[in-house]
Amino acid sequence: MDGVHKRYGEKRALDGLDLAVGSGTVHGVLGPNGAGKTTAVRIMSTLLRHDAGRVTVAGLDVRERAGEVRRRIGLLGQHAAVDEQLGGRQNLEMFGRLYHLGARRAGSRADELLERFGLADTGRKAVKQYSGGMRRRLDLAASLITDPDVLFLDEPTTGLDPRGRTEVWDAVRSLVGGGTTVLLTTQYLEEADQLADRISLIDGGRAVAEGTPDELKALVGGDRIDVVLRDASRLVEAAALLGGADLVLDADRRRIGAPAPDRMAALARTVRVLEEAGIEAEDIAVRRPTLDEVFLSLTGQPAGEQRTEKKAKAEKAEVAA
Structure with a gap:
């Protein structure tokens, strides 16, 4: 993303956001609620058109070559996309058919992904019987049905217990080990610290800091x-x-x-x-300093706190004073 802008009426969701993600890495995007994280993901995954700036994914311009971009990416949103009444394998087969894989290829791909994510023994069980971590792993498997080059994870572990979160983390690590490029948005600072090779901290629709976890921690002082x-x-x-x-x-x-x-x-x-x-x-x-301290130092608020217009105006007033 290069100087990307997006407005919703009077609200400025992105205000010249710059973001570069290295191939074969996990790039974390942190920011308060309302900072623009999900808007950025929706633009990069061709679900939303930006107003200005340039966005390329896997070397393709998302505005000019949206169809090709969609064939190269996977997306795991904040809310589960799987059908709870169907079995795990049925869900993956359905996604395969929606991507025009054909019945035989959709079935074989479903089996591959169930095995890869440790769900082979529960593939015929209805998803409503899955634990939170199992359900999220199935959701992740569905986003990989076409073996994408780039995977977008938008707050993938929200609402999971520590065990479920760890299961998803292990799955993400295995993906990157296989060469997949991952862009991860999260409000869990430990998650970014555990998974991300580099992190962009955004606030008010623009990047306010970027670097490795250790580089960001160094911004608020040493050990x-x-x-x-x-x-x-x-x-x-x-x-x-x-x-x-x-x-x-x-x-x-x-x-x-x-x-x-x-x-x-x-x-x-x-x-x-x-x-x-x-x-x-x-x-x-x-x-060492924590990412929590970096977040608080650079945004003036804890991770996950809503950045309201009233608060934004108050912050500007303090700066002006």
Whole structure:
């Protein structure tokens, strides 16, 4: 996507969005609700026409060669597309026939995908009897019925429990290992951290940051060391002994936080200083910034929070002030 714009009446959904996805990778797209993630996916998958800018998928212009693009892509939306009354195999066969594969090829492709996603033993069972993770894996299998070069996953694990989410993650990893290019939109920051080679953070319809997960985390500072004391009354004393700039004290949690530019040296020094002073620590850990902190730093709101017009105007007023 290059400078893409899209409006719905007075609402600006995309405002010059730039997005480049490397072949054979997982590219994550993060943003608050209303940031433009789903609009971008709908444009790239030819379901929606953009107002301005240029969009190419698999080297094809989505406006000029929409039919060819559709034959090269798969799409897994936020809501299940499978029929709960049919069996898993019947669903995949139906999708194959809709893609004009022919009865024999649709059946063989259904068997291949059921085996690939660990659903072969349940292929004849009605989908309404599937767990959430199984249903989502079947949905993912249906999006691959034509063996697409590019797969769009629009918040694929919303509503799944941790086990179901892990099942989908494993399936996505196997796809990328086979050469599929995946564009993933999600509000689960752990999901992007686990799966994405690169991440674009969008807000207000435009990209505000892009890079690997580690590169994005570096935007909000380096590693930090967190110390939790057993005795809250010694918090100030311990902070004075540890010294340094940018110390953060949390009396309620008996915690001291400090920058740790040299991870192991900072850890060793902290343990030594506390032991020499006879101050007991309940926990000491060196950690990197999280994507949650990056998200909050760059958008001013937690992941998943709705970005309303009122809030947007308030943010602009604060910047102007």
